[in-house]
Amino acid sequence: MQLPSKLIQDAVEEMAKLPGIGKKTALRLVLHLLNSDKEQTTMLSNALVQMRENVKYCKKCHNVSDEEICNICSSNNRDKSTICVVESIKDVLAIENTAHYRGEYHVLGGIISPLEGIGPSDLSIDLLIERVSQHDSEVKEVILALSPTMEGDTTAFYISKKLKSCDIKLSTIARGVPIGGEIEYTDEVTLGRSIMTRTLFS
Amino acid sequence: MQLPSKLIQDAVEEMAKLPGIGKKTALRLVLHLLNSDKEQTTMLSNALVQMRENVKYCKKCHNVSDEEICNICSSNNRDKSTICVVESIKDVLAIENTAHYRGEYHVLGGIISPLEGIGPSDLSIDLLIERVSQHDSEVKEVILALSPTMEGDTTAFYISKKLKSCDIKLSTIARGVPIGGEIEYTDEVTLGRSIMTRTLFS
Structure with missing residues (x-):
């Protein structure tokens, strides 16, 4: 796909590096940004950079966090x-x-x-x-x-x-037939294991 | 969805403003950026901002262009x-x-x-x-x-x-049955019009 603008081309190529985003989708997203307020692009780009630069990992549990210790560990x-x-x-x-x-x-x-x-x-x-x-x-x-x-x-x-x-x-965590799943369609490994590790009926 | 970090939350919300990107996809993309090199986020965000700030519209045909006149018009x-x-x-x-x-x-x-x-x-x-x-x-x-x-x-x-x-x-441009399309499944308006505007068999 030959784009009429190198700037758009670059933006599409960077966008298409994201997982699950192909060249066509990337172009659609980039053209959307081009047709929206400049502010939207600035806010998106700032939010991404801020996130990448400043997100910390909790020193206790290694979960992402804005602080040294995440809100679950500090609760x-x-x-x-x-x-x-x-x-x-x-x-x-x-x-x-x-x-x-x-x-x-x-x-x-x-x-x-x-x-x-x-x-x-x-x-x-x-x-x-x-x-x-x-x-x-x-x-x-x-x-x-x-x-x-x-x-x-x-x-x-x-x-x-x-x-x-x-x-x-x-x-x-327990492995077994998922709730809402049908026994008929459950794979044999799961089903076999769910019989072996059966629990008392309550 | 309550995220453990305000920075991630903001990035997800901005990302989810893009068309066809829901909160779950946005989170997946943001976590991908978080797990990749910092450089990838910087390059993506720069490419988007550069594109939005500097893309021009061709003065002749209004196509996007990096110059005053696009490469099609100047060719x-x-x-x-x-x-x-x-x-x-x-x-x-x-x-x-x-x-x-x-x-x-x-x-x-x-x-x-x-x-x-x-x-x-x-x-x-x-x-x-x-x-x-x-x-x-x-x-x-x-x-x-x-x-x-x-x-x-x-x-x-x-x-x-x-x-x-x-x-x-x-x-x-001609309207009619698309190439590879089947007459049986073509909608009646298109089919009717393609009969009315039939062309000489060559």
């Missing part, structure tokens, strides 16, 4: 005896949305994936171990809320080995 | 006797991609749409009339390449009335 209403280990901020948001968890989090910032060159040292696992094994630690339970994929399982296994020496309960 | 390889009138830059790109047109363009910057409050004075119609009726004008034909919608037809009718006094040929 007095959270149960400090439970830590839920997740891959990314998106998982924190998803679990927060359920309103079924009142403990703290620990954001790994990824999962162990040899194919993508991500090893344990790239993640905030050491920070987690430190948090749990501190002599004044209140932590009684660590919940592993990682995706049930090979990488997720590897990461969970690695963390479980590292935490073996600590005197805590280690749990993992 | 010596284009047929200066034909002007193709289009709604937006996207239409210029679409027609250029066909490689079937070697004339010049005139970008209206929209179409007459009373519902959206766009009247003839908001478009570059006056510039077109001026271009055609200049005493040294080489223009022999004006092609109206507007979408076959009510607004497009209204705009075409308005322009045709304005150009009545000029000694030029006024044409419109």
Whole structure:
């Protein structure tokens, strides 16, 4: 696609670097900005730069935060005896949305994936171990809320080995047939496991 | 969705103002930028601001351009006797991609749409009339390449009335069954019109 303006071309190319945005969509977005107030472009661009420059990571749980310690870790209403280990901020948001968890989090910032060159040292696992094994630690339970994929399982296994020496309960979120899902269409691994790990009918 | 950082929240909100980008997609894009090099965010934001601040409109055809006169209007390889009138830059790109047109363009910057409050004075119609009726004008034909919608037809009718006094040929792009389309599934208006305006079999 040959654009009549180098400036538009550059903007489209930068926009198309974002995931899921192709050249055509990028052009549509850029032309939208071109036809809107200048202010909109300035505000968007400022918000992005400000965000990228100034977002901090919580020193305790590695969640994003505007302060040194995030608002979940600094809150007095959270149960400090439970830590839920997740891959990314998106998982924190998803679990927060359920309103079924009142403990703290620990954001790994990824999962162990040899194919993508991500090893344990790239993640905030050491920070987690430190948090749990501190002599004044209140932590009684660590919940592993990682995706049930090979990488997720590897990461969970690695963390479980590292935490073996600590005197805590280690749990993992339940895997099974999703609510609203149909047994007929559930894959056999999930279904098999949901029979093996059946719970008492209440 | 309550985000743990005001900076991220702001960036997501600005991003979600773009057409077709919802809050969830915006969050995905913002988190992608957060996990990429700082440079990517800087380059994106600079490209957008530069584009919005510095893009000019060609003084002749109102197409976007980095110069006073766009590269199509300033080219010596284009047929200066034909002007193709289009709604937006996207239409210029679409027609250029066909490689079937070697004339010049005139970008209206929209179409007459009373519902959206766009009247003839908001478009570059006056510039077109001026271009055609200049005493040294080489223009022999004006092609109206507007979408076959009510607004497009209204705009075409308005322009045709304005150009009545000029000694030029006024044409419109052919409407009919699209190539690859099936007659069975073509809407009746298009099909009826394609029979009425049938051309000689060659």
